[in-house]
Amino acid sequence: MVQSDLIAVDWGTSALRGARLDAAGGVLEERSAPLGILNVPNGDFAGVFAAQFSDWMRPGARCLISGMAGSRQGWAEAPYVACPAGPDELARHLRWIEPDRIALVPGLSDAQGDVPDVMRGEEVQIFGAMRLAGLADGLFVLPGTHSKWAVVRSGRVTGFRTFMTGEVYSLFSKHSILARTLDAEAPFDEAAFRCGVARAGNGEGLLHNAFGVRALGLFDRLSPPESASYLSGLLIGEELSRQKLPAEVVVIGASALVERYALALGERGATVRTFGAEATWVGLRALQP
């Protein structure tokens, strides 16, 4: 039997992206819309899905959807699968919306410590990057609003941790006292960023170091455009300071953010391999039997 087309969908909090893949996993066509799960009118997920993808859903086509669409606030809940887990475990726990036609991919949970951790969508990107990199073991980093650091052993995620780095950057730069002396629209300043990364390694912690942005501004030692990149460096540096780094780290995400993590990881002596959106499509293809 010839493997059918796969419609791969990444349905997150703020965006809806889809790709039509051929049997070999090649991308035939891509689409995206600002229809994240928080922007679905009247909770009509089926209607939004049909409007975006019905022309792709020919007889025999199958659609796999990763991301927040499978959360309690999404189309339907696909409960978290516990670590350790790989593509096989995810494939066994798909939540079918229409049998053999449309399924939601579950997220992962890590309940090994006192406090659980969760991811939803990143696990598919990790499995995709594993295939693209030809790796069955490694440390995978997914920077973002809630950055994920996942350890992979023999093709399965054995554990991971979340860091609220991107969200805290947004909170500080928009809503805190630092916003008064920080130009969040300024272009990236690599020197200021590196200063922030270095500062984060002083062991004083974020609550103290963040106030330094204010104090440096008061004494005219950090300009508003520099402050934005310095704060970004402080936060990413703080995140990195919690990690035991192997020689090589895989970073998956949008290029601007990946570049910053590569700079900070380089300061710590790690080599970086990077992947972008293609990891999602390859990861969803990996869930196909």
Next chain:
Amino acid sequence: MVQSDLIAVDWGTSALRGARLDAAGGVLEERSAPLGILNVPNGDFAGVFAAQFSDWMRPGARCLISGMAGSRQGWAEAPYVACPAGPDELARHLRWIEPDRIALVPGLSDAQGDVPDVMRGEEVQIFGAMRLAGLADGLFVLPGTHSKWAVVRSGRVTGFRTFMTGEVYSLFSKHSILARTLDAEAPFDEAAFRCGVARAGNGEGLLHNAFGVRALGLFDRLSPPESASYLSGLLIGEELSRQKLPAEVVVIGASALVERYALALGERGATVRTFGAEATWVGLRALQP
């Protein structure tokens, strides 16, 4: 010569408080108004001052004003005095608005590290608490939006650090993803608070531990009322985890917040002495010749 009355004023960001003191430092009368420096109409500081205190400013009366009124955004700038500094150094750098009648008290700066730190208003509370406690040496903590930890030696502040603990609590509980599963109006839950304090000692850092509030909520292991106290414990615990604590710590502030710090410091084995608003009046009296 008989020492004249002192009008002691604490003019902060959000509130204006004043006390009329007798020659011995006793409080004859107190007043307060929600007229912090951000709420002064048209920047008319002289007008607001007169409306609040002109009846107290009899001939011979003297007024000392501490807090943000002496900042660049205040009535006039009283530049920071560098550490180490005690009451004598502050008294020598008063910024007189009217000669021998109304003066702004400068704040302190600590420029001993790579990044400077600043306080404005807390230094007066520290000098007051020193007098009240009969201490010339010690570690003084002033919890708040921006908590201060100050080291005092031989009656002078030799160095200090700021932690954005209160502001970050506000950011997380109002503007972050944690706000969705956190009841910020809930009464204090001591058990949840202690769990948060303990968690902060795990070495994983705030960016990771804060996400745990979300994950514990998702798995119904932390209710919205508990989440507020747990987050408070996480943040205060994070602040404390950066300190080398002596056997005794002096904590100065409002009673509800001081109680939380006393609990957290107790977990770390420190004895706590506490002072409230009276420290400000005693500290301003200490600046009188």
